[in-house]
Amino acid sequence: MKHILYLSYYYEPDLSAGSFRNTYLAKTLSKCLTEFTHIHLICTHPNRYASHDKKVPDVEEHGNLTIYRIHVPQHHNRFFKQLISFYYYQRGVWKLLRKIKFHTIFVSSSKLFTAHLAYRISKKTMAPYYLDLRDLFSENLAEFIPYPRLANAISKFVRNKFEIPTLMHAKHISINSEGFRDSIPKTYRGKISFFPNGIDDLFYGWSQNTELSTKRMIVTYAGNIGEAQALHKIIPPLADYLKGSHTFQIIGDGSAKHKLEAEIERYGLNNIIIIPPVERSQLLNYYCNSHYLFLHLNDYKSLEKVLPSKLFEYGGGNVPIIAGVSGVAKKFMEEELKENIFIFEPCNFPMIKDYMEMHPYTIKFRMEFIKKYNRQYITYMMTESILAEFYGHR
Numbered sequence: 001m002k003h004i005l006y007l008s009y010y011y012e013p014d015l016s017a018g019s020f021r022n023t024y025l026a027k028t029l030s031k032c033l034t035e036f037t038h039i040h041l042i043c044t045h046p047n048r049y050a051s052h053d054k055k056v057p058d059v060e061e062h063g064n065l066t067i068y069r070i071h072v073p074q075h076h077n078r079f080f081k082q083l084i085s086f087y088y089y090q091r092g093v094w095k096l097l098r099k100i101k102f103h104t105i106f107v108s109s110s111k112l113f114t115a116h117l118a119y120r121i122s123k124k125t126m127a128p129y130y131l132d133l134r135d136l137f138s139e140n141l142a143e144f145i146p147y148p149r150l151a152n153a154i155s156k157f158v159r160n161k162f163e164i165p166t167l168m169h170a171k172h173i174s175i176n177s178e179g180f181r182d183s184i185p186k187t188y189r190g191k192i193s194f195f196p197n198g199i200d201d202l203f204y205g206w207s208q209n210t211e212l213s214t215k216r217m218i219v220t221y222a223g224n225i226g227e228a229q230a231l232h233k234i235i236p237p238l239a240d241y242l243k244g245s246h247t248f249q250i251i252g253d254g255s256a257k258h259k260l261e262a263e264i265e266r267y268g269l270n271n272i273i274i275i276p277p278v279e280r281s282q283l284l285n286y287y288c289n290s291h292y293l294f295l296h297l298n299d300y301k302s303l304e305k306v307l308p309s310k311l312f313e314y315g316g317g318n319v320p321i322i323a324g325v326s327g328v329a330k331k332f333m334e335e336e337l338k339e340n341i342f343i344f345e346p347c348n349f350p351m352i353k354d355y356m357e358m359h360p361y362t363i364k365f366r367m368e369f370i371k372k373y374n375r376q377y378i379t380y381m382m383t384e385s386i387l388a389e390f391y392g393h394r
Contacts, residue, residue: 011043179305198375
């Protein structure tokens with residue numbers, strides 16, 4: 001009997017790109033394995049958003065997949081609270097490992113924490129690990145800490161002490177953005193694969209409500225409201241400029257929500273509605289009843305390497321996408337989404353203002369994109385990659 005240890009901080013029913021990616025992947029991997037292989041998946045109870053606190057069992061059995069959920073404190077997407085939450089997670093993982101046997105490790109990690117935990121477990125047990133790298137860490141630290149000298153010092157320390165050893169020790173690294181490839185050390189001798197997030201079945205080919213009124217245009221953003229998204233820098237001035245004709249729906253929560261609320265109050269706006277995180281089926285209903293879908297990343301250098309998962313949800317439909325992005329995300333939109341999109345420089349209000357004011361409105365499906373980026377196909381290819389790496393077969 002072979003056993004796989006699967007580490008993912010987020011898993012269903014939590015609401016995050018990591019949760020959606022790993023829920024689909026774990027279930028697909030489970031289906032592709034024989035009865036002689038068992039997956040032990042260790043995640044957390046829902047904790048990303050305080051407004052989405054769903055009750056689920058500590059342990060679930062699904063044939064050859066066992067899910068263990070660890071209780072951690074709510075962190076509200078604040079960095080130091082995330083550190084505390086992860087301390088509880090890693091402590092719970094080590095406790096569970098006293099009774100779990102495993103031969104190989106699969107780890108999916110956005111911040112460095114879970115990946116480095118897999119590295120430590122691997123060093124102790126000699127079990128190889130396959131790393132799914134979903135975000136950068138040391139580079140983000142350099143820009144998100146508001147004190148440049150301190151930020152650079154911490155970033156270099158984290159990069160050399162934690163990040164490089166974790167990357168170098170991995171048997172295989174998969175990335176969900178081609179922008180991350182250059183952050184992997186040139187001396188790494190393992191294989192690097194690119195597996196983007198893809199379009200889930202729920203968002204595959206959705207369309208705008210044909211009875212949607214155009215008397216007042218609805219612009220919808222869904223996702224995290226953090227410093228990386230910087231909605232407080234762009235949404236309030238845009239909503240103020242378009243207050244006679246547009247309503248903005250912001251669906252989500254996050255560490256910079258208070259900044260957005262402060263700007264809304266400062267402008268005296270009543271055409272911005274903040275909605276707590278919702279289930280994905282409800283989210284789809286919001287998309288179908290929107291005229292535009294909005295995406296924005298802050299003007300940080302490290303964010304130029306990110307490929308936002310929302311592009312796949314948004315791109316699965318026929319509604320125009322407005323995106324304040326640069327780097328990899330900009331290139332991906334231009335080369336893959338291609339149609340019915342408008343890209344502006346992050347935080348550049350004049351650019352987006354002119355588009356909203358002058359550009360004719362159209363809806364159009366991006367059929368080539370929808371066919372190419374099916375989550376089911378991407379996940380199946382990733383599953384084959386994992387099996388080939390661990391067991392030498394597909």
